[in-house]
Amino acid sequence: MFKYLFAKGDDIPRGTAAVYFGISSIIWFVIGTGLGSFNAAKLAFPDFVTGSEFFSFGHMRQVHVMAVIFGWISMAFAMAMMYITPALGNTKLWSEKLGVWNCFLWNVGLSLALCLLWAGISSGREYSDFPWFIDIYVLAFIGIPLGLNVWMTVIKRRTQGIYTTNWFFAGAVFMVWIVLFVGNLPEYFQLTGLTEAYLTWWFAHNVLGLWITPVAAAIAYYTVPKITGNPLYSHRIGHLHFWSVVVFYSTPAAHHLMSSPLPEWLKSFASVEGVLILVPAIAFVSNLILTMTGKWHYFVDNVETKFTMTGVLLAIPLNMQGGFQQTRAINWYIHGTGWIVAHAHLALLGFSTFLEASAVYYGLQTIMRRKLYSLALANFHFWFLLIGFCTYWISMTIAGLIQGAAKIYEVPYIDTVIAEHPYMIARWVGGTMVFTGNCVWLYNMWMTAREGTLIPEGRLPHELAYER
Amino acid sequence: MAFREYKIGARMFGLALGGSMMITLYMPSLDIVKVGSTEYGVRKSLSFGRVGGFSLEDPFLRGWSKPKTVLLKKDPRTGAAMDPTYAYVYEPGVRFTSSIPHPRILGVGVKDLSLEKGHINEAREAEGAVFLVQEGRYEGKKYPYIENATATRNWTPDVVLSSVKDSDIQKIGSGKIMFVREGCWWCHTLLPEETQDWQVFGAPPALGDFNSETPTAFGSDRKAPDLLHIGSRNSSREWMMMHFFNPRLVQPHSIMPRFDYLWGEKDASGNRIDYDKWRADYNAYTAGERVYPPDVPVPAQDSDARMLIDFILSLK
Structure with missing residues (x-):
């Protein structure tokens, strides 16, 4: 990586930035899920590792969250953008060198930021935990270079129109700039009180709604048609998805604070807009499912499609929960319980992770021109992710319902803790399975880069999956 | 080749996102600035x-x-x-x-x-x-x-x-820093909910309870009791001291981490705290080899533990 930082732009092979982002994202995924598994162990067994602030739950919880969001998810997105955007524009990446620097600064900045967070140096705002100078770094050296590369590649494209995936990529990198700036205004300008509380959740909501969800969906719009050979079922439904994300997903931030003293009109408005999240969700899922028509055997045969379509199908329970759990009728019961934790993992570990994994699997093979080292290990990874995630999701959903019941009947809190204990153990088992699967993935990808069978010119990796 | 420039789309996009931010940021801010502090x-x-x-x-x-x-x-x-x-x-x-x-x-x-x-x-x-x-x-x-x-x-x-x-x-101010730094708010919310919680956790906060406070640290994932009115429910400094040092001393089923490291090197009388001995004695107690757990050292005036306890007891 370092040798290309000061190389001439033309000397850097195409796809270098994407490969670096891809490998980095897998390493961060291993780190992030490892931390998650450790945290879960501490919730199940509080005296597991004790007596040091660096192994205290309160110091590690946010490091897990930020490592996964900024390391795994966002770097996998950057990886996808670095190879999909030029591929769909029938061109090369605008600046491979900027991409390499972007990846380098991203890794350096994120390592520093997570060390600070681990030491407890935090802004005390959930999801925008980084202190403000890190927020500025994230915007200046992570968000802007990435967006610039995507935008310039789209502008310099050699196709007439822009394909669905690239609208989402270009739209999302622009929206995430706004979210990163506006969401951190309380830290930059010392905004206080309810303004701070509301902007914290405005950030948290929109970083999911305008960054993670649309970019993950955009990956599916690329990989499914690319691998199955079916054209996207409907460009227009894609339009509906895009515009309804911008209009409906950007507005319900207040539903995260339904039981706080925010203006009532705002909470009602957010709740209604929150149900309308079903519009982009249904548009997305139905479009992809219809694109698969006649090619469902790929869901079984092809590991990338298996990942993609699992992600797409998990968007159904995700949005059914997401659309309705924030209405007043339901929110009062499950607010602040493990249900929400389960839902957040459904969004990030279920829906989006499976889509990102498909982009990284497919992209690394395509760019490195090397076939996957082991299909068996890839399937092992898939099943460990899926079973581990489901174990986590189901156990936390049950724990959440117990907490909800305990909350409304106002039983002594310690009884809730006791009742949740078995589910905390299940959560730890599930999280550890995910971590194990990711370690296998890292090994598999490393071996792919070193020893994977070379893919001949003109062939695609998935065509050769079962050839020796 | 004639490239599409997406002029209408770009304007629509600006309108959509701008409209969204107008409704969800500008309009609530008009209401929020009017809120007088309690x-x-x-x-x-x-x-x-x-x-x-x-x-x-x-x-x-x-x-x-x-x-x-x-x-x-x-x-x-x-x-x-x-x-x-x-x-x-x-x-x-x-x-x-x-x-x-x-x-x-x-x-x-x-x-x-x-x-x-x-x-x-x-x-x-x-x-x-x-x-x-x-x-x-x-x-x-x-x-x-x-x-x-x-x-x-x-x-x-x-x-x-x-x-x-x-x-x-x-x-109290330094204690709030400890509360944020140690991540207490990842499990303990500071927000009794409006729909229930009145009986055990007390009244939810009012609109004007937060002016000039940042971060508000409401917390979102309640794995432990709400603390907004904890000082009214339990005002015992000794209980807090034991609970922070090792929550299992006062609540055997608690899953809270031990915060003994907030005591630092020395206790209130200036004696060095022997954590290894304390833990060995405590393990002997949990194994049934001791009748009573070891005594919890009193935190020093300038220790982090003292600040955190001051903050917690101030939440009335």
């Missing part, structure tokens, strides 16, 4: 200081540059007895909570009284200041307001601090 909110923000998380005056979250909350039972100048009153003491150089330099945050009435009767605009960070919370009338309505006692009564920070015992000084 007395509870005024007291809370004065005791917390400027920032409860990372700031340049406290970059390592050690509780630096935070005010002290002092319980006064006599006038610090004259020594005359007075009703117990909380004074918020900002020693020289300590950053004021935002509502002092920007009184607009306090809202109508509170702001006007604080400026006219409280003289908060005369407070200077370099010299320090002592603030009191009073009640007054503005345009026929009652409001709380902040009195700058340094200007109105010539109570300087050292005079006030030297007039009281250490047990009457609470490091």
